[in-house]
Amino acid sequence: MSTLLRTAIALALLPAAPAFAAAETAAPTEEALVRLDRINVFGSRDEVEKTAGSAHYIDKEELARFNYSDVHRVLRQVPGVYLVEEEGYGLRPNIGIRGSGTDRNNRITVMEDGVLIAPAPYAAPAAYYFPTMARISGVEIKKGAAAVQAGPRTTGGALNLLSTPIPGETAGLLDLSMGSHGGVLARGWAGTQGENFGALFEGVRQESNGFKRIDGGGDTGFELDDAMAKLRWTSSANAQRFQQFDLKLGYNTQDSDETYLGLTEDDFAADPFRRYAASRLDNIQTRQRLFELRHLVELTDNIDLSTVAYRTEFNRNWYKLNDVQGLSISAILDDPATYASQYAWLTGATSPANALRLRNNNRAYYAQGIQSVLGVGFSTGEATHDLEIGLRVHRDQEDRYQDDDRYQMVAGQLVRTSDGAPGTQENRVGDAEAVSLYVQDTIEWGRWILSPGLRYERIDLTRTNYSTATGLRDVVLSRNESQVDALIPGFGATYLATEDLAVFASVHRGFNPPGPGSNADPEESVNFEFGLRYGRDALAAELVGFVNDYSNLVGTCTASTGGNCNIGDQFDGGDARVQGLEASLAYDFGADGPVSYPVSLSYTWTDASFRNSFNSSFEEWGNVASGDELPYLPEHLLNAAIGMQGERWRLNLAGNYIGRMRTEAGQGAVPAGEKIDSVVLWDVVAGYRVNDHFEIYGRVENLADETYATSRRPAGLRPGLPRTSTVGLRFTF
Template sequence: MQFNKKALALAIIAFSQPAFAEKADDMEHLTIFGTEQVINDIPGSAHRISQEEIEKFDFSDIMRTLTSVPGVYILEEDGYGLRPNIGMRGTGQNRSEKVTIMEDNVLAAPAPYAAPSAYYFPTSGRMQQIEVLKGTSSAMYGPRTTGGVVNLLSRQIPEQAFAGELKLAAGQDGFAKLHGYVGGEGKNVASVFEVYRYQADGFKDVNHSDTDTGFVKNDVMAKVRINSDSSAKYYQELEMKLKYSDEDSDETYMGITAADFDSDPYSRYSASQLDNMNTEHKQLQLNHFIQLSPRLTLGSSAYYNDFARNWYKVSKIGGKSLGSGGIELAAQFDENPTVEPLSVDIKANNREYLSKGIQTVLEADLNEHQVKFGARYHEDEMDRFQWVDKYQLDSAYNMTLSSAGAPGTDSNRIDSAEAFALFVHDEYTVGDFIVNAGLRYEDMTIERHDWGKNDVGRDGIPSHKKNDVDVLLPSLAVTYKLSEELVLLGGVQKGFAPPAPGNEDSDNEESINYELGARYTLGAFNGEAIAFYSDYENMHGNCTASQGCEDDNIGNQYNAGEVEVSGLEIKAGYQFTLEQFTLPVDLTYTFTETEFLNDFSSKLDTWGDVVKGDELPYVPENQIQLTVGIEGEKWRSDILVRYMGEMRTEAGQGNIATDDLIDSRTVVDLAARYSIDQQQEVSLTVDNLLDEEYVSSKTHGSIMVGKPQSITLGYSFSF
């Protein structure tokens, strides 16, 4: 397109100043569903994880929280959820790159267009609510619209004049957590301040070393809101949100061999003793709301996210990459050290990210038609300035620096994006039918400027690659109220993901996605079943270190061509009421089938050389979760049983080879709470109650292990 996208976007947003609801708790622009909207009225798959549900098990790991939603796949890595891998409907989970992640309705990935792999993820433990949309329900949100949307809602300002809460927890492996907030609202000014800190020493032990394998993570947030008098002609609110977080974690990409998993599953090789991730995230978000009339509201948000991280981790051992023999060399050296030191290359994966933009949504109540008009202008970038330090690991298992790398001599480039999006969505009610029709337009420019390894000062002219992409994404969904209890639904939408910055010849990822299902509610029972089918014209595979990829290929993107993904999502719940107790029961089930429809070759460890008929890796055919609770007047206890079927780690078909197999597993979690009085509560949680030892993933040809049994005691005081 030839026009100035930024100027047009700002003009549209300036014309349609923001609008939301009449009270802070009803800030519709921060939620996808709206505070009063009934899930039954939403087209397609939609789930709201309430504050009460979040607090049952009080997970700090977003992946354990999201397993209650059908059609969601998770891939554990560090055991604490520090770097979540989330997929939906067969999209693949690697760094949640195929899912649109938002906090308070604003894009949350460090660079969602230029570098979507989310090495930053909002701290889920401080969230009050989580919204998950898939299929036609997610059509309004981009840039990735095939899988779905996860929108995390942060702490809202308390309605009381003064209120707060303090939570403390301590558990095994040095786990500790402090979570507190305080705030309140007056007539025209309101605020809240929140602190969340959690840490652990880690459940793994580095061989021949006292090095911890844990983490410390801090998250601080403040909100201040100014609002007009409720009697004002045009009620308005202006809210400022400030957030800061940091992390220091001794995490690695080095797994262990199958033999070592059998003998000592929670060990780590001594070559990984210096591996460390250090991050810092800063955010500013301004939200403005105005009630233009009883039927017309508008809401706008301006946002700025600055994220920096350096993951200092082993890349080669004895001159070999981790996936090409390096892991085996590390294992052998720990077992039988030689007199001659073992060379270890540690790469400083140093990157800075910037994401900023402004967005607005105008909502109009036109009786039978509920219409939304939206616009967003967005810019983001990732600046890679990396180097490699060389060490010697001696027979006493000490690491000595032999050669310090110069910053910028490993990777020295900037990937950037500029994007403008428009959407219109109409919800039309006629009798017992609700028709949802939407159209989203995205125009984006994605670029890469690469100075190479010899121009660390960036004085010369960089190589330049550029992708200009524009796309129209229609969606249509229908719900039909067959009776007061039964609602039928169906829809179709076009899915999309843009090409990577460095691949000028790469096609868009495009698909047509279908779903058909029903929701049923009667008394204490609620349930839904939705069948889905995604027909990819082209699927992307992105080469990242996290899934296993040689250094020279990291950042490359591969086209898989035609792919089919289909499945069934079921969720049901019932609350039994006895004389003195209530027994809530909740069941979630996901069935998935995947298939590549053509032959091709790639340098992704997880794809490799694909033959028509191969299944996608890391997509289990069956997932089941059952939660059963018992609740008395002052106490409750819940048990969660989570089953994940076997899955392959590399594309293939038929019986899965042992080296490519992750066995099925069943993990049980337990939570119990007792209210001392109206203000105080004590809790006990046990993750992995039966202490199941299991393989969570296989990266670089080695095994990453799931978290063992972990017992935590907690106390909370609210006022």
């Protein structure tokens, strides 16, 4: 095996993170470490340092500093990542990278353990499942040309979440915490690895009563259960070829009393945590099942093959208020004076029969496929090569089978007046079949690391619309078929100026495929970046400039964007440019002393605007003039953290500045009803280790109890999480 491959040994067998490094169990021996698994984006921090582009790896020690269960709070420390909170707990995150858009992560590639994890990654990426952050042991973010490797969505980048690995020896963890708003989180796992067999079993229970209050009473919390099992077989140490089989099984359910109905300006100012009576019945229930079989084999010392077969199944039904007498709830909240009667019914006044429509947003998804990566190490003269050839054959589907119920508001209570039959509101299926191939060579030649790569995507899309007259599937109204072929090149170069300083640059094609039945063209851009990376002893720093030059920016209508559009419709936005600077700095002032003082800083500056004028029915854009700023992209983002850690104790403080955002495209002064004000949020955590296995900890999120809005979509203002305290006990063995 080449030197490069040996440095990229995966972390899949390292024990999960305890509270801090001093409490870790003994590291497994080198013989116990699993070989390189190329399905994952990186596999180790060493690979990040060699990446010809901007990349970040948040390992288990960094995750353990604050032990967040909300992925938004985890990712705020990474420059170039944009987030829009929704319900305050990160259950349905909105993540974008380098201005890609933040609605339901539908403009980035999201993976778990290197496998596409959205319920239908090609047919419907803007869905409502995200891995439970409490059981994640590492986070990988890849930007620039490096994102070409993951695909299919290469405009912003790739996010890969690493699940708890099988430990190299018998080990386990039990973490129990409780806190504000009836919050409870219980997580436990146990695993072991022998000479040939290994296993891990993990479970998470998370719940809260919620922090909002419904007029007249009602539930606003959630319950989440997550279970995972991993089984492993590895060949004997004296086997001619090393082989490994991993079976991974997952099951996740969620029951959340959440709504899309926000608040008007005046109501938010009076009580930001209020919910109107019309949202009392809003509830989403989900179920996700995961099956995954992985195989690794070293064919020779310089050739290895990683293969994974996977299938996910996801069902969801979000029963929620859709409209009032045909008026969208966003239109009512935007202008409650004009729609005074409808607003009164939302807040509890008696309405006519059938005035309020609640929708069973019932959908079923599956995704399945097989992907393989062949790695070949060789040399040409003084240059060493690590060639990867990857193939993915994939199929997924979104099945919408929805109906509407009608209600009357009677003195603050919802009374059903009409019960819709299943399939009579939406009765359609979207299918996607994809074959993708990528080739990438990492060339080390003296002080240079060169990474040319090319990805090919062929996607067949089909949308079948059935009759909603009866809800049956015996009448096909229409079938729309389309095909997308795309070549996605990328090239990155890193120059190791000194042992501590690296200069890098990359260029690649940004690509986002359209959805089934879409009349929009694929989203395309040319993306550039140039940066410096420095690391010496306890100091690490990076500075990157980037430009994403869109030839066609695409907007997608989803339930979470709101507005009067058909779900799934896509809109061409033409020329746009997103450019900015990303900076990060980390240093430990006491790395070799009895008390360490780690500090970190990350900053993002963004300039994002349309480069053409047009009129769009996509509500976030509207009538666009050249130079208008893109919505939901703050100009400034800043994260700063400082900590102190002794032999048995730790204390960490983090602050986040989230700059002002527009909620609709525009320029100049931002109208009051089209902006989200800036905010500074502080989090603090402390822990005390009683002995080698037992720790007591506490955390306070939003320490200053700032009241702030997170968004205006899809309907009205939404509040962020108020001050929330948590205390917990953690036991490791």
